Amino acid sequence: DAGVIQSPRHEVTEMGQEVTLRCKPISGHNSLFWYRQTMMRGLELLIYFNNNVPIDDSGMPEDRFSAKMPNASFSTLKIQPSEPRDSAVYFCASSFYQYEAFFGQGTRLTVV
Amino acid sequence: AQSVTQLDSQVPVFEEAPVELRCNYSSSVSVYLFWYVQYPNQGLQLLLKYLSGSTLVKGINGFEAEFNKSQTSFHLRKPSVHISDTAEYFCAVTLSGSARQLTFGSGTQLTVLP
Numbered sequence: 001d002a003g004v005i006q007s008p009r010h011e012v013t014e015m016g017q018e019v020t021l022r023c024k025p026i027s028g029h030n031s032l033f034w035y036r037q038t039m040m041r042g043l044e045l046l047i048y049f050n051n052n053v054p055i056d057d058s059g060m061p062e063d064r065f066s067a068k069m070p071n072a073s074f075s076t077l078k079i080q081p082s083e084p085r086d087s088a089v090y091f092c093a094s095s096f097y098q099y100e101a102f103f104g105q106g107t108r109l110t111v112v
Numbered sequence: 113a114q115s116v117t118q119l120d121s122q123v124p125v126f127e128e129a130p131v132e133l134r135c136n137y138s139s140s141v142s143v144y145l146f147w148y149v150q151y152p153n154q155g156l157q158l159l160l161k162y163l164s165g166s167t168l169v170k171g172i173n174g175f176e177a178e179f180n181k182s183q184t185s186f187h188l189r190k191p192s193v194h195i196s197d198t199a200e201y202f203c204a205v206t207l208s209g210s211a212r213q214l215t216f217g218s219g220t221q222l223t224v225l226p
């Protein structure tokens with residue numbers, strides 16, 4: 001398996017624009033997680049899905065953020081409108097039940 | 113809710129010296145514990161995990177960790193470090209049972225000096 005695949009790897013966008021981050025989890029995994037990493041706040045869980053259903057989205061910063069998982073092999077994290085303070089590295093991870101989470105390479109988002 | 117404390121934000125150590133990275137957790141129920149490593153501009157990679165059984169867990173790259181329930185700790189150790197071990201290390205905890213999110217510590221930057 002190729003592991004968790006995220007795209008794009010890097011994204012630079014202007015403030016106010018819509019940004020969509022994409023994730024393909026490992027086949028057979030039933031949980032998917034979106035994390036955000038910044039110097040100031042470290043690794044923060046934004047949302048996680050179990051069997052494609054959002055279980056906990058309490059970490060989503062505000063209504064500008066939304067996440068979907070239309071099927072077991074694809075998830076998106078959308079920011080609309082984007083702001084400079086959203087600049088961070090966004091990680092997607094997947095796992096099979098309570099076993100370890102496997103992380104993608106991350107998307108480095110810069111909002112100017 | 114569970115939480116994780118990594119007591120040292122930075123640990124410099126000379127090559128071939130031993131190292132211990134400290135991790136304490138807080139939870140009122142059973143937990144699973146993990147150590148992840150992150151190299152620059154990379155995602156997180158699992159080093160080792162404790163789910164149950166032996167409290168001494170061996171992982172990749174010569175690392176090991178010991179689960180101490182009474183002290184609620186899961187310290188990471190390596191007897192002899194290499195330059196290539198320079199990276200950020202994260203301790204993480206999740207409640208045992210069905211899938212749920214990992215809670216991460218703030219990370220420890222290990223720098224191995226020549």
